[in-house]
Each structure stands twice: as C-alpha cells, then as structure tokens.
Amino acid sequence: MDLTAINPVLLVASLMVAATPLLLAAIGELVVEKSGVLNLGVEGMMIVGAICGFAMAVESGSPMLGFAAAAAGGALLSLLFALLTQVALANQVASGLALTLFGLGLSALLGQGYVGVKPPPSPRLDLPGLSDLPVVGPILFGHDPILYLGVVLTACVWVMLKFTRAGLILRAVGESHDAAHALGYPVVRIRILAIMFGGACAGLGGAYISLIRVPQWTEGMTAGIGWIALALVVFASWKPWRALLGAYLFGGVTVMQLNLQAAGVAIPVEYLAMSPYLVTILVLVILSADRSGAPAALGRIFHASN
C-alpha cells in the first residue's frame, strides 16, 4: 500500500470532474421537483444524453456540438415523461421508472456502433499565468468549459428561484398547484418546461461522463449516478448551493475509493466500489428527518377539474 502516491491537488481537481455529472443532473432535478414533479427517470435521461452526446461528438468532431445534442436528447426523452404525467395523468413514480428502463434499452440500441470508439478531446480552459499557478491552477483554472457551466448553472438556478418572479411562480406551482391554477398560472405548461429543463441538464450530465470523465461509450455506463443525483436533491433539501456541496462530497468519495483501489489498499476492490452507494444511503438516513424543504405538491397529480 502506498498512500503517498495520491496527489492531493490532482485529487481535488479530479473530484470536481467526478462531481460535475452529478451536479448537472441534480440541479435539473431540483428545478423539476420544485415545480412539484418527481421524475425518477434521471438515470434514463442521463444515459440517453451520454450516447446522444457521444455519437454527435464522434460524427461531427466537435465536443460542444455533442453536448448540445445531449441536452436535446435528454429534453426529448423527458418530454415523453411530461406527456405521460402531465397530459395522460399517469403515476409519476411508475412513469419515471418506465423512462429509466426505456432509456437504458434505447441507449444500448443507439450505441451499438460506438463501442470502443474514442471521442474527440474537449478543450480545456487555458489562461496564461493563471492555469500555470502551482496549486490553484489545476484546481480552479484547468478544467473544461462544461464544469464551469455546472457551477454557473447552480448560481443561475439559485438566483432564479430566490429572486425572480418566474422562480416564485415555479415554487408556487410546486407548493400548491390548485392555488396556482386559481391565480391563473398555466400549471401544466410550467411543469412541462421544468421537466424539459431537467431532461436537458440530465442529458448534459450524461454526456459529461461519456465525453470527458471516462471518455468512451459502454452500455449502462452511468451506473446509478442518476439515482445518486436524485438522492442528492433530498440531501440538498431542495437548495441549489447545497446540491453543489453534496455533489462535491460524492465526487470526493468516488475519487477517493478509485485512488485507494489504485494504491492497493488491503480492502477488496468490490467493497471499495460499493462505498458511493453506501454513503448515499447513510446520507439519506441522516437527512431524511428534515423534510421542511420538500415542495408540498411533490408527486401529486394535477387535474384542472379537481
């Protein structure tokens, strides 16, 4: 065992990379849940985003076009969920599960020809001087643009929910759809938009895994990250900055266990690989007592005649 091989600067830098897919998906889902909809299909939307982004990036040679395609793919798939739950008034838990099962199959189908292909590399931020600084450089100024987008998106969502009229309406819809409806707000339309935003974010997160973090395409490569993102929203008690904190925490656990595997710690690899999931359960247990932040209408079906 050689723990000195673990470089703390690289650890923090790779922690941020590992956290970004989680953060993107969680921020999207946070907005969806704030509007009163529980979309359990995050895993499905992420994996579809992962393959859409991967395929587009390989075909066009541009990773940024890939990310755009991933967001579109995720949003398109989430539209299916929106149709089911908002128009056909189906159970949200079941529809979310359906979305995940369907997404996993669809992505495997779309990705057949892309196994073993290398995606084009993504550009990194390179600020002369700043990126070359010893510790701060690789941590703060040496990443790809999508990582920064994740942080910016968190800030935007925070501002939107807390300080804008649009955010107030979104939260009103999530707290009491009947009251919002009575005030004349288009509940269904707002929710569909929120669901599509969540889908686009999940798609981006998925593409971040296949294009930057891994980077290659394998079936089922999201390996539960979408579900962890769902847990993260509970962890964050529906507050954007806490989602960022949580994502970095989970990113840290993931990166740490990978580093320990590489360093040859005496614990078997399988038990180290369990740790992110076990930590998720532990965190859920600790934080479940506080449900004060949960939108009151979360998961309830809205029908205007009621």
Place this chain on the structure above:
Amino acid sequence: MIVLEKRPEPSRGWSLATPVVAVVATMIFGGIVFGLLGTNPVAAIATIFWEPLFGEFAFYYRPQLLVKGAPLVLIAIGLSLGFRAGIWNIGAEGQYIVGALSGAAIGLAFYPAEGWYIFPLMVAGGALGGWAWAMIPGLLKVRFGTNEILVSLMLVYVAEQLLASMSLGLLKNPEGFGFPGSRNLQQYPSAHNAELIAGTGMHWGVATAMIAVILAYVLLNRHMLGYQIRLTGEAPRAARFAGVRPGRLILFCLGVSGALAGLAGLFEVSGPAGQVSIDFNVGYGFTAIIVAFLGRLHPVGILLAGLLMALTYIGGEIAQSSLGLPASAIQVFQGMLLFFLLALDVLTNYRIRLVQRERS
C-alpha cells in the same frame, strides 16, 4: 377542444382492455423500430410472438416459457403488494441476487454431503436472504423516514458488487482452475433444483410461483391484511383512521417482496443458471416491475403478464440469432410496453370528451 373528464368510478372495461391495447400498440410501434433497424417488422414480430409457441423448435422453447416466466411472476407478485399500498420496492434485483447468494452458500457449505434436508434449507436461506436485504430499506423507512425507492435501488448496486466479490472469492469453485464462479449446483444432486417432470421446464420455482399467485389472490380478496393494503394505496388517510399501522404494512410488503425475490434467485441459481457467477443476474428484478403493471397489480393478471414477458425474452433471443436483431431492441420493446400501459391507463379513470370552446 379535447377535455378529460373524471369518471365517477374507474371503468371496468377499460381496466381489462388497456393491457391488450398496450400490447397491440407496442407491437405496431415496436415493428416500426425494428423496421428502422433494417429488419422486416412483420417477420420480427412473428419471430418474437409466434415462433416460441408454434414454430419448428417450439418443443424446445415452450419449457423455457416456464423457466423464464417463473422468476418474473414470483418477483412481480411480491412487488404488486407493495405497489398497491404505495410502497415502492424497486430493488428486487438486489434481493434476487442476495437470495441466490445466501441460498447457494448454504448448499455449497454442505458439499459433498448428500441429504434430503439440504435443498429445503437452501430454499429457506434464499427467502431469508432476500427478506433481510429488503428489510434494510424497510427498517430505514419506518425508523428514519428514508425514501425506500432510493435505498432499495442503491442496494442493487451494492448487491452486484457483493456478487462479484463472492464469485471471485468466498464462493469460488476450489476445483475451478482459477476461473470465477462457484461449483455447479446442477452436478450436486442434493442441491439441484431439477425439473419435476423432465422436459417440461417445470421446476420448484414454477410450483412456488403458482402457489404465490393463489396465496396473493386469497390475501388481497379474502384477508383483512389484503384489504388494508388496498385501502392504504387508495386512501392513506382513511387507512390511518381505520387503524392500519403504516409501519407494519411497510415492513410486511417489503419483506414479502424481498423474500419472493430471494426465492426466485435461489431457484434460478440452483436450477437453470446452476452456479454463482459475476453475470448471474439478467435484470428479472427490473422487468418484473413491468410485469406487475402489465398484470394490473392483480395476481392472475401478473401470471399472464409474466408469461407474455417471458415470451418476449425467448422470442427476442430467437430474433437475435435468426434475424440479427440487437439484444437491446427487446429492452426498448419492453420499456415501450410500460409507456403505452401507463399512457392508456388514463382511459380507465377519465373519459375523453370533445368540448366546443366557449366564446368570450
């Protein structure tokens, strides 16, 4: 303008018709997808639904129907109890793995002793293993209010790692020349879940699935507990006033579904699969969710839905080898079926009406 109008009571006709309509719609849209993949859609649908039952090699495929259907029905019956009460155990895949591991471990511990008592002990071990794995989300939900959906799902990934660790370590065949995987239980008569009638595919798992269907039917229709399950699902507040204790109901529903999933895993590992290996689980725990909904959460419906889903598995394999249809196409097909089912369900509770838009 199209308007949905709530029916005073759910329509019985539509409730029975939606699964059939959903299957037909899935065949049509699935056919389109197969067509886009460059396969003749009619041939693909015929291969999936006709070939296993009445084709040239049906004598081989018909027993497979029971072999593949039994775990699906067994798991789905357990899940349906919870789904009815609004308790969402979606980690059946994990309970299936842990049931198989604990049952197989008991059998392997006795190797090479022979005795009639070994297989029953394994069955008990399998049920207990699945039950215990489901008790984790159950107890956490009752004690801490933790979301059972997320916890049970996280435990699937934990169980998969446990399976890998076991088949590479503790349960590895000492005479296996270093290959991963346990001893083959099919070659150990006392632990082998053999066919009860040779050549029919009928093994103990199939028998247990039948018994589970009957017991679930009796429970839901003739027993107080079944009534409480249904009441909790339809009117949770009323159930509280009627004296239903939610904690006990949660533990019961999760426990039963875990035990049944564990049993399914045990019957699979000691019979058709034969050994503990890294790729032992093939997603029955997730497909069973579709089976439960397709069967309208009704025991008899689940029995039929399980057989239909087994048919798509077998037909899908045939289509893979004879038409070159990719394996994931069947997964898409199954997912699509759940979509149509959920979408069409609106017709059970609502009526579609065309209304003239009011002039203002």
